[in-house]
Amino acid sequence: MNKLLKMVAQRIALGCLSLWVVSLIIFLGMEFLPGDIATEILGQSATAETVAAFRQSLGLDQPLHIRYLDWFGSLIQGDFGRSLANGREIGELLGGRFANTLFLAVVAALISVPLALALGFLAALYRNGLFDRTINAVTLTSISFPEFFVAYILILFLSVNAGWFPSLANVDETQSLGQRLYSVALPSLTLTLVVVAHMMRMTRAAIINLLASPYIEMATLKGVGRWRIIMHHALPNAWAPIINVVVLNLAYLVVGVVVVEVVFVYPGMGQLMVDSVQKRDVPVVQACSLIFAATYILLNLTADILSVVSNPRLRHPR
Known part of the structure; x- marks a missing residue:
């Protein structure tokens, strides 16, 4: 029984590690997509000041690792954030x-x-x-x-x-x-x-x-x-x-x-x-x-x- 529990604990630990790696891949994959998210949402006619203010409101002006830590920390607490399309949770x-x-x-x-x-x-x-x-x-x-x-x-x-x-x-x-x-x-x-x-x-x-x-x-x-x-x-x-x-x-x-x-x-x-x-x-x-x-x-x-x-x-x- 002890060996079985140890095996289960090892599998759970590997699963958590795999999930963390996947979260890193997902975040980096979204970041490296071509185009600017703020420009895509606001449109090409938006002024530079409007785009800069929108990027700041989304936290896109922060360094990459800071944004990942904030995003992953919120996920651990069960907070997925808000939708950019309609503002809903x-x-x-x-x-x-x-x-x-x-x-x-x-x-x-x-x-x-x-x-x-x-x-x-x-x-x-x-x-x-x-x-x-x-x-x-x-x-x-x-x-x-x-x-x-x-x-x-x-x-x-x-x-x-x-x-x-x-x-x-x-x-x-x-x-x-x-x-x-x-x-x-x-x-x-x-x-x-x-x-x-x-x-x-x-x-x-x-x-x-x-x-x-x-x-x-x-x-x-x-x-x-x-x-x-x-x-x-x-x-x-x-x-x-x-x-x-x-x-x-x-x-x-x-x-x-x-x-x-x-x-x-x-x-x-x-x-x-x-x-x-x-x-x-x-x-x-x-x-x-x-x-x-x-x-x-x-x-x-x-x-x-x-x-x-x-x-x-x-x-x-x-």
């Missing part, structure tokens, strides 16, 4: 948008994870058969297309031609759960088609790899049924890689929804980030980027810990 802007992104990711995960595990089990059980080859061909095809292409294909067939689902995912707080699920049907289906292939193929590969183990061959020689072998002998030892790839794909569902949200005009973090880039609203872009990075690092940390906890050989290394 960034934390207020992010609250509802991040909740919408999480809702979309959770819906897609509830569809994709059970589907991927079931398809992986069946493909391993009937490997090299017609079912296995068909599933592999379909998943490889879906993973080969970019998200926006899959999204537009679904819009064409399921929204324009069939009229089953709306092409724009408009959600708000006044809608019921059923209405919200109906609105995000196409975005969640798009994300499902993109991520299910990774999880399915990893599940299939992990189980097939274990089916070649000596103890599985012994169980087969004893006459144990194939389903019992997979569920009671192979699956417990395959959980570590399966959990790892599932959590990593959940991380993608949260941080990789930018393109999908833009296609369906979904009011989430990705859409907010793209709108802020167009408006040169640097504080909002920095806050969105940092939240995406923190979410990805947190879920990677969770995957790392769960893979160690679920594998006795990693819990008790020799």
